[in-house]
Amino acid sequence: MSMSVSMPLGGVQVGSYDSYEQAQAAVDFLSDEKFPVENVTIIGSDLKQVEKVTGRMTWGRALSAGAAGGAWWGLFVGLLLGMFSEDGSNWLGSVFTGLLVGLLFGALFAGMGYAATRGRRDFTSTSRIVAGRYDVMCDPSRAEEARASLARFSLRG
Structure with a gap:
C-alpha cells in the first residue's frame, strides 16, 4: 500500500499578485531568465463577476444592433451567392440583396x-x-529556483 501526499493544483506557490497583469509579468520575467515556464501555473482565486452597465436599451438601439448584425450576415451570404453564380453579371445584385434581406431579418428578430x-x-x-488574487504556482522540484528569480523580479520595482 503506497501513501501519497496531496499537492495543491499547479504545484506550490512561488508568488502572489493582486492583478493578472502582475502575475503575467512575473511569469514573463521567469521566461526571460530562461526558467522552464512549462512548470508554472497562474491560478486566480476569490472569483467574482463584474458587470459594467454601458447604457439604456431602447427600441432604436435594439433594432439598429439587430439590423447591423443581420447586415453582416446578409453581406456574407450575398458574397457567397455572388461568387458561385453561373454568370458574374448579377454579382452586385446578389450582394445587395443579401445585405438588405439580412438587415431586415436582423432587425425583425432583434425586435x-x-x-x-x-x-x-x-x-x-x-x-x-x-479574481481577487493571482497565485503563481510551480512544480515543487523547481520551486526554490522560481522563488529566487521572483525575488529579483520584486526588487526590480
Missing part, C-alpha cells in the same frame, strides 16, 4: 427578442470574471 423581455432588462452591459 421580437426585445419585445419578449417586456422591459425586464432595459440596459446594456458587459461582464467579466475577475
